[in-house]
Amino acid sequence: MVTSVTSFSRTGLSDWLIQRVTSIILLAYFILIAYQLLGSVDYTSWESLFEQTWMKVFTLLAALSLAAHSWIGLWSVFTDYLTERMLGPKGNVIRLTCQLWASTALVAYVIWAVVIVWS
């Protein structure tokens, strides 16, 4: 068993499952948005769409999905390429910096999304 403190859920299976479930949520969300955008869209209809609770919940879910999906994806990329094996002794520092940056950004985006949708 390979352990890694910085993984999202600490088991490969749940990471893998989250990746797939979130991708379905995101796909559904973007289809909905695309459908709206392809129809006649103006400020009023757009605002009334986002006034509805189900849409607020769905949007928040999509934002959370995007954050989780991105984190798992980026974590994989970072642990592939930004390692001591690939970059030498500095590898771990560089990776942790990038992970800190990515996680901060993702948390910020989620908060921002909450503020926009629920305020």
Next chain:
Amino acid sequence: MRTISFDAVIVGGGGAGMRAALQLAQSGYKTAVISKVFPTRSHTVSAQGGITCAIASADPDDDWRWHMYDTVKGSDYIGDQDAIEYMCSVGPEAIFELEHMGLPFSRTEEGRIYQRPFGGQSKSFGEGGQAARTCAAADRTGHALLHTLYQNNIKNETVFFNEWFAVDLVKNQDGAVVGVIAICIETGETVYVKSKATVFATGGAGRIYASTTNAHINTGDGMGMALRAGVPAQDMEMWQFHPTGIYGAGTLVTEGCRGEGGYLINKDGERFMERYAPNAKDLAGRDVVARSMVMEILEGRGCGPNGDHVKLKLDHLGEEVLESRLPGICELSRTFAHVDPVKEPIPVVPTCHYMMGGIPTNIHGQALNVDADGNDAVIPGLYACGEAACVSVHGANRLGGNSLLDLVVFGRASGLFIEKSLREGIELRNASQTDIDAANTRLQALNDREKGESVAPLRHELQEIMQNHFGVFRTGDFMREGIAKLASLRERVDSVVLADTSSAFNTSRIECLELQNLFETAEATAIVAEARDESRGAHARDDFTERDDENWLCHSLYHSGGKRVSKRGVNFTPNTVETFQPKARSY
């Protein structure tokens, strides 16, 4: 030179070596395996058809005594009956152990191990027709067996020195074997591996011939080391030519093909074995089938533009049987013969396959010499098992499927015996620096030599001499010519020079050392083959076409000192069954 100490050291990581190692690893004694290749690259991996043993799956009434009868008959009566009795009776236990370790045997509908017919097998002491006694994992039995043994050695945390090459035996002042000199191939470091028990499981030496089913690594390293250390070699004239090596490439096509219903045809499409062996036909002993094939070719009924091979017909078995029972053969045939056996027959020719001879041992794997009175004398510290040893269960001709049984049973037996001996205490005097230096002489000389011939042409010359002068049919004059050629080759082989003197992974150095081992093996073969003036089993002479039980119902022993040949009695006293008396051998 650094010294590493073990209770037991096993030279060779094939089936026999790893079975012995497994036994010793489980016993808790400090054991190491020295293998010149990663263990699963050993030649056991190439065994295809199966492992013959009376486990009573195909036939609930099967009896190990019938197997024993077949083996004694197959050996042309110079197999030791006590050893054959031991192998055939202990066999089932050894097979079930392998299955419990995880070996993926093919299965019958009842869930038992699948057994197929092989050459030389019978029921009721030759009276009950063809038996099906060869336990198989498709046609990859050796692969399955070797990997299973390696896996279980991992489980039992055996110490492996992989890609280490044993150079020569170290003997103490009493003449006891107390370990080996070995090179770590990766670094080039030379080490004295000290041990209370040294087991040679170094396999065969098929590479003495130009055309062989054997791997590049089958260079008779154990035989070479033994002969240089004054250990005799037994029955070295007995080389098995497998009937079905792929024409041109030499790769093996299992006897299981004929067991599953395939047969050999000549250029007229005739199933010629019906003429030579009316009862067993294509499933006669391998020596008989190989000779019949050569006869067909010599009499002008061979296939191809040069009429120099025959064909193995399988297409009538149907694609389903071929793909499920013989998938590896289909693959090999397509790769090396450019022939799809589902559609057309495979071109085949008898090809050097197995060394029935080897280091004489008893059933515990203890290496033997003979004293001045002709009695067996155990060589303290040295053991051998598998193809490197001559127990002898194969005598003058090995039956298909018996080599895997031999290596499992006697690898196990050696391990058991060494474990018991270690428990009782083994006291051998330490080797002195002079003893160690003596064992390192050959390597040192090779490293220091600046002038000489390079390895590849010398090896080629050796293989051609053996192929031409000591093949399926042999004659005295021609063999004497071969012996003379070998004599003039010896000095050149002794002074082979390194193409590369570096330390790291120097395969040139290993090839030079292997060449010298090949030469020792070849010379023993040549001299004993000339001496045995009769035809028996795999040893067929044009000038002495009959078996001569009066003079040669015995083992031959070759002594490297003075290149002398002597005789050693065959054991005719099994413990629990009546002796099988020699009679005319027909199939």
Next chain:
Amino acid sequence: MLNVSLYRYNPETDNAPYMQDFTVDTGDRDLMVLDVLELIKAEYDGSVTYRRSCREGVCGSDGLNMNGKNGLACITPLSESVKGGKLVIRPLPGLPVIRDLVVDMSLFYAQYEKVQPYLQNPTPAPAIERLQSPEERAQLDGLYECILCACCSTSCPSFWWNPDRFVGPAGLLQAYRFLADSRDTATEERLAKLDDPFSVFRCHGIQNCVNVCPKGLNPTKAIGHIRGMLLNRAT
């Protein structure tokens, strides 16, 4: 005549690896790549270093990278590998080179050992064999035939990046070989050891392993089965 470009590196004399060109007389025969290497070693340069044993594709010694594709030199004919009259032979990618075409396979073997590649069944064994139906035994086909040549794992980018943490296709194929064996009882322990983000889940299913396996095996499919078993175990 055939142009062969060989990867050369001797740690004792070379600071860096280099490519050496040979013009080899093959007599226009469709030799196997291993035959060409043997020819070069015998007649052109005795210091050329590679591993070989069975020369028939069952021992797994001579896994090499030939014109960009991993395979066994002994069963790869020139007609399949030569492109534009040239053959470029390099060691298997991603593993440390010891010398010339010989790589250090310790990491590869360590991953194999990690999956406990041996049958585990603590129940007392019967006096004969453990019974197994032909259907149960058929589950092992396509798995047990692996020869540990490392062609697959060294063609896998995930194994290149994380050879110490991703088990790799060869190891996972063997992990599944024991998960699939009706005689093995350690399924739960085996799965528990694989359920981390690296061991199995670094496989992204790009199928390089399937593409190069000289025995025609399908590690990606086996990995899919392991994922399925992990999923079933969790639900």
